[in-house]
Amino acid sequence: MLKPNPRELLKSSFKSIFKNKTRTLLTSLGIIIGVTSVILLISIGNGLKSFINDQFESLGSNFVIITAGKIFNEEGGFNNEGAYTTFSFNKKDVTTLKRKLKNINAVIPASQSTVKAKFQDTIKESMLIATTTDYAIYRKQKLKQGRWFNESEEKKESKVIVLGSKIAKNLFQNTYPINKKVSIGSANFKVVGVIEEMGGTLGGPSFDDYIYTPLETGFNFMENDGIQSIDIAVKNKEDIALIKKEVEKILLENYDEDKFSVFDQNKILSSINTILNTLTIALTGIAAISLVVGGIGIMNIMLVSVTERTREIGLRKAVGAYPRAILLQFLFEAVILSVFGGSIGILLGSIGTIALSNFFPAKVTIESILLAFGVCCAVGIIFGVAPARRASKLSPIDALRYE
Amino acid sequence: MPTLLQLKNVTKTYGSQNTKFDALKNINLKIDSGEFVSITGPSGSGKSTLMHIIGLLDNPTSGKVILGNENTSKLKENQLASLRNKSLGFVFQQFNLLSKTSSLDNTILPLLYSNIPQKEHKKLGIKMLDKVKIKNKASNTPAQLSGGEQQRVAIARALINNPKIILADEPTGNLDSKSGKNIIKLLKRLNKEGKTIILVTHDLSLAKLANRMITIKDGQIKC
Numbered sequence: 031m032l033k034p035n036p037r038e039l040l041k042s043s044f045k046s047i048f049k050n051k052t053r054t055l056l057t058s059l060g061i062i063i064g065v066t067s068v069i070l071l072i073s074i075g076n077g078l079k080s081f082i083n084d085q086f087e088s089l090g091s092n093f094v095i096i097t098a099g100k101i102f103n104e105e106g107g108f109n110n111e112g113a114y115t116t117f118s119f120n121k122k123d124v125t126t127l128k129r130k131l132k133n134i135n136a137v138i139p140a141s142q143s144t145v146k147a148k149f150q151d152t153i154k155e156s157m158l159i160a161t162t163t164d165y166a167i168y169r170k171q172k173l174k175q176g177r178w179f180n181e182s183e184e185k186k187e188s189k190v191i192v193l194g195s196k197i198a199k200n201l202f203q204n205t206y207p208i209n210k211k212v213s214i215g216s217a218n219f220k221v222v223g224v225i226e227e228m229g230g231t232l233g234g235p236s237f238d239d240y241i242y243t244p245l246e247t248g249f250n251f252m253e254n255d256g257i258q259s260i261d262i263a264v265k266n267k268e269d270i271a272l273i274k275k276e277v278e279k280i281l282l283e284n285y286d287e288d289k290f291s292v293f294d295q296n297k298i299l300s301s302i303n304t305i306l307n308t309l310t311i312a313l314t315g316i317a318a319i320s321l322v323v324g325g326i327g328i329m330n331i332m333l334v335s336v337t338e339r340t341r342e343i344g345l346r347k348a349v350g351a352y353p354r355a356i357l358l359q360f361l362f363e364a365v366i367l368s369v370f371g372g373s374i375g376i377l378l379g380s381i382g383t384i385a386l387s388n389f390f391p392a393k394v395t396i397e398s399i400l401l402a403f404g405v406c407c408a409v410g411i412i413f414g415v416a417p418a419r420r421a422s423k424l425s426p427i428d429a430l431r432y433e
Numbered sequence: 434m435p436t437l438l439q440l441k442n443v444t445k446t447y448g449s450q451n452t453k454f455d456a457l458k459n460i461n462l463k464i465d466s467g468e469f470v471s472i473t474g475p476s477g478s479g480k481s482t483l484m485h486i487i488g489l490l491d492n493p494t495s496g497k498v499i500l501g502n503e504n505t506s507k508l509k510e511n512q513l514a515s516l517r518n519k520s521l522g523f524v525f526q527q528f529n530l531l532s533k534t535s536s537l538d539n540t541i542l543p544l545l546y547s548n549i550p551q552k553e554h555k556k557l558g559i560k561m562l563d564k565v566k567i568k569n570k571a572s573n574t575p576a577q578l579s580g581g582e583q584q585r586v587a588i589a590r591a592l593i594n595n596p597k598i599i600l601a602d603e604p605t606g607n608l609d610s611k612s613g614k615n616i617i618k619l620l621k622r623l624n625k626e627g628k629t630i631i632l633v634t635h636d637l638s639l640a641k642l643a644n645r646m647i648t649i650k651d652g653q654i655k656c
Contacts, residue, residue, distance in 0.1 A: 038545050049533045345529045348490060349543035349590070350518020352511040427490045430529070 039355060043362035047370075057331045058371030060324025061409065065375025065402045066382065067317035072398035073383040074390065075310030081391035082302055085228075086295050093168075094262040094273050094294055096281070101291045102301060117289045118256025123281070127260065130280055131273060135263040136164040139245060142259075143252040147241060148213040149201040156197050157240050158214065160248020166192075168263040176208040176223030183222075184244040191219040195227040196238035212241075215251050219243065270294050321405060325413035328367050332360060332417035343421050344429025357422035364414020365407060372406030434465040437597060437629055438487065443496035445482050445652075456482040458652040460496070464631065466597070469624040471632045471643035479652040481602065484633045488521055488600045489513050501597070518546050522591030526603035528583045530575040530590075536562060537571040540589045547594055561589035565619060581612030588619060598629045605639060617642055 047054055098117045119139070128137045140161040147156050165171070166178035171192075179190045191212060198207050198221075211218040228237045249255040264273055277292050336343070343356060351359075376399055386392045445457040456479045464470055474480045485491040486498060489505055498505045500520060505513065530539045541558040549557070562568045565585040575583050584604060591599050601620060605613030617639060624630045624644075632643055640646050648655045 035545070035551070038551060042545060045534070045538075341527075341529060342531060345525075345531075346542070346546075347514065348488070348517060348523050350514050350546040350594075352514035352546070354511075355546055425491075427485050430490070430525070 036358065039358050040362050040366075043359050043366055046359075047363050047366050053331065054367060054370065057328055057367055058324075058374065060320060060327040061368055061371030061406060062324075062375045062378065064317060064319075064321035064324050065372045065406065066379040067320060068314055068402050068405070069376060069379025069394065069398055070382050070386070070392075071313045071317055072310060072401070073379070073392045073394045074386070075306055075313070076395050076398070077383075077387065077391035077393040079303055079306050080393060082306075083299065086299055091295060092264045092267050092270070094264055094270060094277055094292060095298075096260040096262070096277060097291050098256075098258050098289065099291065100288045102293065102297065117285075118258050119260060119290075120255075120257065123284070124257065124260060126280060127262065127277065131262065131276060133265045133269050134273065135265055136162075136168055138162055138164045138168065138261040138263065139257040140165065140259045140261070141245065141248055141252060141255070141257050143248070145214050145241070147197065147201060149205075149210065152201050152203075154197060154200050156194075158248060158252070159240050159242050160245045160252065161242060162245055164263065165242070165261075168261070172226040173223045174226045175206075176221070178223055179242075179244050184246065187244065187246040187250060189217055189219045189247060190222045190243065192223040192225060192242040193221055194225055194236070194238040194240045196236060197241060198224040214241070217251055318405070321409055324371065325368070325409040328364055328410065329413035329417060331367070332364050332414055333420070335363070336360065336417050336421045339421075340424065340429045340432035343424050344426050344432065347424070347426035348430060353422040356424075357418045360418035360421045361411065361414045364418065365410030368406045368410030368413075369403070372403055375406075376402055434467050436463050437466040437468075437501065438462075438464040439497075439499040440487070441497040441499070443483075443486060443493045443498065445479075445486060445491070446494040455652050457486070457493070460652075460654060462647070462654065464598075464629065466629055467624070467627055469621065469630045469632070469644045470647060471634060471640035471645070472647045472649060473634055473637060473640035474649035474655075476635060478649045480633050480635075480649050482652075483649060484600060484602050484631070487598075487631060488523060489517050514546070518543055519594060520597045522594070522596040522599045524584070524587050524591050524599065524601040524604045526606040528575070528580075528587045528607070530583055530586060532576070533574055535572050535574055536567065536578065536586045536589075539575070539586055540593055542590060543594050549594075557593060558589075561592050562586070564592065565589045579612070580608045581615060584608060584612070584616050585619070588616070588623075592623070592628075596628075598631060599623065600631050600633075602633045603635070604632070605634070605636070613639070 096119070098119060121139075124137055124139045131137070138161060140159055142157055142159050145156055145158045147154050163178060163181055163184060171178065173192075174195060176192075178192055179188070183190050191214075193201070193207065201207070201212065202210065207221045207224055210221050212221060225238075262273060262277065264270055274292050274294065281290055281292070346356060379402070380394050383392045383394045440460050440462040443457055443460040444455060447454050447456055460483065472480050472483060482491070486493050489498070489500070493506065496506075500516065503516070505516065508516065531542070537555065537558045540561050541554045544554045544557065559568060559571060562571050565588050567582055567585045567589070570578060570582060575586070578586065599620070604616050604620070608616065620630050620632065621642065630643075632639070634640050
C-alpha cells in the first residue's frame with residue numbers, strides 16, 4: 031500500500047497555487063480584509079481595556095467608594111437609572127463613617143454641581159467638585175501650577191478653586207491663572223492651583239474639565255448641600271472587602287439598600303471590561319462575517335479549479351494517486367490560500383494597529399494573532415472540503431476524457 | 434516468456450436497459466512479458482475501452498483482468514492506484530503534461546505517489562529524461578517544448594517507476610510524421626531493452642511495426 035507523503039503533497043499544492051499569482055491574491059482578498067478587521071478590532075478593544083486600567087491605576091487604588099443611587103445592575107453592568115438619583119448623603123454620614131470605621135486613612139466627601147465659570151469674556155461650563163484637602167492627597171492630584179487649597183482655607187470657607195488643566199487652558203489661554211479671579215454664579219473665586227493633565231476619558235466627562243473647591247465653600251454656592259459621593263481611603267488593600275461590608279452596615283442603619291452603592295475600583299473596572307468585552311466580541315463577530323465571505327470565495331475558486339484541472343486529476347489518478355492523496359492536495363491548496371490571506375491580514379492588521387496607536391489606544395496581542403491564524407486554518411479546511419471531496423471522487427477515466 | 438497480462442471473457446457494457454451498448458464483447462487476450470503488441474481498429478471499435486481496462490483505469494462489466502498473478506477485478510480503488518503506479522506507464526495522445534511545470538517535475542510526478550525517497554526523485558527524473566534524449570530541456574515547461582519533445586517527456590514520466598508495461602494510446606496522433614516516427618523508434622528501443630509495450634493506434638502502418646497486431650472491430654478481437 032502506498033503512503034501519502036504530506037510534505038511532498040504540500041509542496042505540490044504550493045506549486046499549483048502559486049502558478050497563478052493574481053488569482054491567488056484575489057481569492058485571498060476576502061480573508062485578508064476579514065483578518066485585518068478582526069486584528070484591528072481586537073487590538074482596539076484590548077488597547078481600550080489596558081488604557082482604562084492604567085487610568086484607574088493612576089487615580090490611586092485602595093478606595094472604597096460610596097455613591098448615591100444604585101449604579102450597578104445585577105449582571106455587573108451599569109444601571110442607567112441609578113445615575114439620575116436625587117438622593118444624597120449628608121455631613122452627619124461622613125462624621126459617622128469617620129467615627130466607626132477602623133484601618134482607614136481618610137473619609138473624603140464630594141459634592142458636585144454643574145456651573146458656568148467666567149474669566150473676563152470667556153464663559154465655560156464645568157463641573158464644580160466640593161471636597162476636602164484629603165482628595166488631593168489620596169487621589170494623587172499632581173499640580174502643574176500653584177497648590178491645592180489648604181485646611182485653613184477649608185475651615186474659613188475661603189472662595190478658592192483649583193482648576194483642571196483643560197478648563198484652565200480654556201478660560202485663561204496664555205494668561206497665568208494663579209491668583210486670578212474666576213466668577214462662578216454670583217461669586218468670585220481665586221485660582222490657587224492648576225492640576226496636571228490627566229488625559230481623556232474617551233468621550234465621558236474629563237477630569238481635566240473639573241474645578242475643585244473646599245467642601246463648605248461649595249455648599250455655600252451650590253443649589254443643594256448634599257454629598258453625592260464619599261471615598262474611603264483604606265490603609266491596606268486586603269481590608270477593602272471588610273470595610274465595604276462595614277460601610278454597608280453603617281449606611282443601612284439609616285437608608286434603604288437601593289439608595290446607595292458601595293464598591294471598589296475593581297468593581298467599576300470589571301463593569302467597564304464587561305461592556306468592552308461584549309463590544310469587542312460583537313464587532314469582531316461582524317468582522318468575522320467577511321471571513322465567512324472570504325471562505326466562500328475560496329470554495330468557489332477551488333470548485334472552479336477542480337473543474338479546470340479535471341484532466342490533471344485524471345492524470346494524477348492514472349499515475350497512481352489514490353483518492354486520499356487527491357483530497358489532501360486540494361484541501362492543502364484551500365488551506366494555503368486561506369493561511370496566505372490570513373498572514374497578509376495579520377501583517378496589515380498589525381501595521382494598522384501600530385499606525386492607529388498614535389491616535390488611539392490600540393495594542394496587538396499574540397492571542398489575537400493566534401486566533402486569526404486558527405480561524406484561517408479552520409476556514410480553509412471547512413470551505414476546502416467540498417471541492418477536495420469532489421476532486422477525489424472523480425473517476426480517472428472520466429477525468430482523463432474531460433474536455 | 435511468461436504471461437504478463439491476461440484478459441478472460443472481458444465484457445464492457447455502457448448505458449442502461451434501453452440504451453445498452455457493448456463496447457467490448459467476451460475479449461480473451463494474453464500478452465507475454467517483453468512483447469510489443471499493437472491494438473488497432475476503426476474509430477469506435479472499442480480499442481480505447483480495451484486500453485482503459487488493461488490500464489486499470491476502468492472496470493470490466495464482467496470477466497477478469499489478471500496482471501502478473503493478480504486478479505485485478507477484486508482490488509479496491511487504492512490497490513488499483515498502487516498497481517497503476519508500480520506496474521503501468523501511460524503515454525497519451527494529448528501528452529497530458531502539467532502546464533507551467535518543468536519537464537523534470539512532470540517526469541517525476543508518479544514518484545509523488547510512490548515509496549521512492551524524495552532525495553532520489555531528481556536524480557531518477559534526469560536519468561529518464563536522458564533516456565528519452567531530452568535531458569537538456571529538463572527545466573523547460575510544456576509551452577517551451579515542441580509536440581515531439583512533450584511526448585518524450587510523457588514517455589520519461591511513464592518510465593520513471595520502472596513499470597512492466599507501457600501503454601501508449603495514439604502516441605503519435607498529435608505529432609507530425611517525422612516526430613511520430615521518432616516516438617515509435619523510441620518505443621521500439623524501449624521494447625528491445627525489455628519493456629512490454631502495448632500500442633493503441635488506428636494507423637495501420639504504425640500498428641504493423643509491432644511484433645503482434647491485434648485488430649478489434651465492434652468490440653471483438655478479429656485476429
